[in-house]
Amino acid sequence: MKKKNAGSKPFLTDVKALRDRARKNIGEGGVSFTYKGNVDKAIEILQTVLATEIVCVLRYTMHAVAATGISSEGVKAEFAQHAKEEQEHMSAVAERINQLGGKPDFNPSGLASRAASEYGDAGNLVEMIKENLIAERIAIDHYRELIRYFGDRDPGTRTMLEGILVVEEEHANDMHDLLVAHEGKPMLRK
Numbered sequence: 001m002k003k004k005n006a007g008s009k010p011f012l013t014d015v016k017a018l019r020d021r022a023r024k025n026i027g028e029g030g031v032s033f034t035y036k037g038n039v040d041k042a043i044e045i046l047q048t049v050l051a052t053e054i055v056c057v058l059r060y061t062m063h064a065v066a067a068t069g070i071s072s073e074g075v076k077a078e079f080a081q082h083a084k085e086e087q088e089h090m091s092a093v094a095e096r097i098n099q100l101g102g103k104p105d106f107n108p109s110g111l112a113s114r115a116a117s118e119y120g121d122a123g124n125l126v127e128m129i130k131e132n133l134i135a136e137r138i139a140i141d142h143y144r145e146l147i148r149y150f151g152d153r154d155p156g157t158r159t160m161l162e163g164i165l166v167v168e169e170e171h172a173n174d175m176h177d178l179l180v181a182h183e184g185k186p187m188l189r190k
């Protein structure tokens with residue numbers, strides 16, 4: 001059968017070309033020929049995501065320990081659960097930086113300024129919940145932008161961030177529910 005678009009570039013690369021390409025430059029690991037992103041830029045962005053997640057681990061862990069007062073037990077458990085999930089995000093992002101050929105930056109020096117979210121300085125339970133809600137909202141906005149940036153330049157990183165985003169949205173919702181339970185009204189709705 002005669003091909004209609006003979007000469008035009010096929011949408012899919014044939015298997016032989018894929019195999020040949022994959023054998024070349026194996027030192028680059030997962031960053032293969034079809035990677036359309038700027039690897040250095042991706043690593044730089046992911047270092048800020050890593051710092052954001054580390055700060056979230058620290059803040060939730062501190063809150064899980066320091067929360068006191070009436071009905072704080074359930075809230076402490078929620079904070080501890082979030083700390084665990086932030087730690088999973090932290091590890092996933094660090095792994096991704098490594099896959100892209102970078103070195104995940106866990107250096108405590110300068111951590112707060114590399115992160116998008118803040119560590120906070122909450123005194124009481126309600127302030128802690130509010131700080132966490134604000135931090136989650138910052139992370140959500142930040143990650144939505146990054147997901148758009150990575151688009152089809154780097155679907156692997158984008159998919160990882162999409163998975164993290166869904167959990168951050170749940171976290172924000174959990175904090176919002178706690179706030180309503182403790183204050184009787186949502187605090188951040190205009």
Ligand SMILES: [Fe+2]
Pocket residue numbers: 053056085086089164168
């Ligand atoms: Fe997170």
Ligand SMILES: [Fe+2]
Pocket residue numbers: 056082086136139167168171172
């Ligand atoms: Fe979160």
